[in-house]
Amino acid sequence: MHSSIVLGSTDDLPDIGSSADTMISTSEEYRIGRQIVRGLRQAGRVMEDALLDDYIEGLGHKLVVHAHDGEHRFTFFMVRDDAINAFAMPGGFIGVNAGLMLATRNESELAGVMAHEVAHVTQRHVVRRAQSTQRTSMVTTAALIAALLVGVTTGASPDAMQAMIMVTQGAAMQQQINYTRSNEYEADRVGIGYLAAAGYEPESMADFFETMNTMSGVSASRAPEFLRTHPMGINRIAEAKNRAANFPPRTYDAESESYWLMRERLRVLMAENADKALEYYQQELAKNPGPQPDYVMYGYGLALKNRGLAADAEGVFTDLLNRRSDVIAYHLGLAESQMVAGDLDGSLSTFENAYRLFPRNVPVTVAYSEGLLRAGRAAQAHRVLLDLLNRVPPTSEQARLIAMMASAEGDMANAHYYMSEYHLINGDLPMAVNQLQLALAQPDLEPVQRARYQARLQEISKYLTPEMQRGAQRSRAQQSS
Template sequence: MLITRRPPALLTLLILALVWLSWPARAELNLPEMGDPSSALISPGQEQQLGRTLLREVRRTLPLDHDPLINSYVQSLGQRLVSSTPDAHPYFSFLVVDDPRINAFAMPGGIIGLNTGMISAARNEAEVAAVIAHEIAHVTQRHLARMYAGSSRIDLATGLAVLAGIIASAYDPNVGQAAIIGGLAAGTQARINHTRANEQEADRIGIAILAAAEYDPRAMPGFFERMMMLSRANPDSVPEFLRTHPVTANRLSDSQSRAEQYPRDGYREDSLEFRVIQARINARQDPGQTIAEHTRGRDQDDPVSRYGYATALLARGDTQGAARALDGLNDEQIPRVALNLLQAEIAQRDNRPEEAVRILARLNELYPRHLPVVHHYADALLLTGEPLMAMTVIDSLLNEGREEPGLLHLRARAADQAGQRAVSQETMAEYYFYLGQYGESLHQLELALQAPDLTPFVEERIRSKRDIVRTWIR
């Protein structure tokens, strides 16, 4: 489903909200307001704490794509690149923004955002990997912290204003540039020069990450060159990636020279998962176009094209047509998880929840604690009236310490269906907290404390959580 563009007014509110939130966060992170050069950069630990705070703000503000299969693929690709980065910490998080424009952004602590339009527009998997590797380099080289290291006031309010501008610039460059400049309280030209130097360094390191992960490093300059060609062909429609990641002739030439230093052969081919995810994104963003292209195309027998066609038909409500499109496909043609999840989704939409549970139970045995499987399996169990089993499946993943708001929402539904009102509202409070909706989180905890099934042990746990949320609100 295509999410419409957020209005500029919302982005202005994002900037104001982030600056406002800096006051309680400043005490938590204990950042200096003034300092000598040794304190000009926040510590890596502080940067990760800041990243976690901003992650909740991004969840609250930006139109994220919550499709578990798409998110699992991007997380897997991102972690593969992180594991090939010598100086990277293990706490990177990768978000998918439901936006057809070509763009990506990075935040401190290892938060990487990637638009669905970026995946859709890529000619191959190496181009998607190139963009992610570039953003990883911004994080490992601490460019975001360095952007405001020269300010006379080094505090979290300054940092949040700058970072709000970085996020906002992905959706309205004018708002973003104003926020960055205002947050830095520095000259425009100095900021641009610094940004260009950072971009060139991120290219250099990103190319090395690509090669280490066995992706063709030429994908990075190739992608840049294609973006520049698109902007020249239509000057009124410059790709958002170029607005937030300015590409100059010197930068393009430098990245080409560095990529040519690596061998030309021996790199990964496009994975089947990449082709399927790209087809899924295209089908969800524009079902009509996917259906038309498949119907008149020469690749009607191509398994990935049939998968995309089935996804588009299901988006239009044609469950019978979607089932026929998948008929005969096997897990050598389409990855088992993607194929079975779509088959289960068709069964659910066709009012056959028991068949969906059967498909997903078998899949859960093969891929236990795999996010897309757990999410769909728990949802199907709720439709067949098995909330306690759904909670068990969900907890198998949440007990690993994963921060998954979507699973928390499902768990709250399951607890409510099982008659566990206090636990349901406690879980909803966690869900809202991770979405940055602290007031609603507190409200759910207050309701939980009034639930008729509240036990002393659960009450103590909820009161402890309430104290934490009240601190954030203050």
């Protein structure tokens, strides 16, 4: 039988705490943050793209390593939202709106905003605000989570959910405004230090703030959302510039070409439809005849592929690979274009070549396993992805994907087990328990397999609140009826 995915220990499970707690512990912060992300994911607001995930996580952790923060487990994710904004949540969860990345002019500006959000977490501004006005802050946090989860369960539109959130936030805004401003200044000061230590231009944070402030001056009604959630002013920008000027002159060379490629990938994914994405690149090519930057051609290739013009897309990605065979995104672009064209053998050959060149690379392995699954080779797809996930913690999407592979293979016990891990990663403990019980109900389980499932079930069950236990019982009753 297949071995289990290596996941975290019980440290990954929430610490429920007690009613006597007067401070939010880091484990409680994590539980709250994970609940909010779960709501965002269920609402379709979290972007599930292996290449973008790999990029934004890598950039975030390049900054975090200089924070020397052993308390928080940072998680970075892209949000499907055109608004120019980013936000830090309890527990080290940091969301970056697609609109923000598209508004930045270089990677240093993007890193600057992310460094600012990392500083909000490391300085525990959520907890410090709770200390200052504990009742208001705790009620607001609880209401915010409720707004998200109610919106999800009632099928509210993203706009309606955003309205609920804004009402919740607005109720506490007046009491918090002065404290928020001091937090913003501190996050700037600390974040600029992280930015410079990671090798990025320290003044890029102030540069981006200045751009946002200029946009606000042109039209107050069109002010970026970033300014509504991050109070700005001339003094704050000047202070950020002065802070950056204190760093000694040197070459800051952390900029990566991945930023330019992923920004174009994001542009294509966020387009209203495939026609609009292709139209954008056709206009760009018409405006600038002659050789184009590789990142523009990469976006053009993706737009062609998504529009179904697979042969043209293959030509673009082949040209890019002939120039740079070390860029993973080009290999995957070619393989996916071949798949769209119906060239299954060619696509799998391209995937296999990338898999050999970049062993155990997460985006490559995920894409290759998906290609194998489409080709009807579920057992091989299962083995390939399992080899990766036994070495790196899976995302919820990867856990869901390997569950699909096990199911296609007819291995229903492991399919339920992996779905349990999917729900656990998303913080839905009752559903995680429910899926483990379904796994244990499968016939012909091997003794080792049964023991593993039972141990995992006991481990998770310890953290179920009475309400969660009732939810798990309702799920079992519905499935047995």
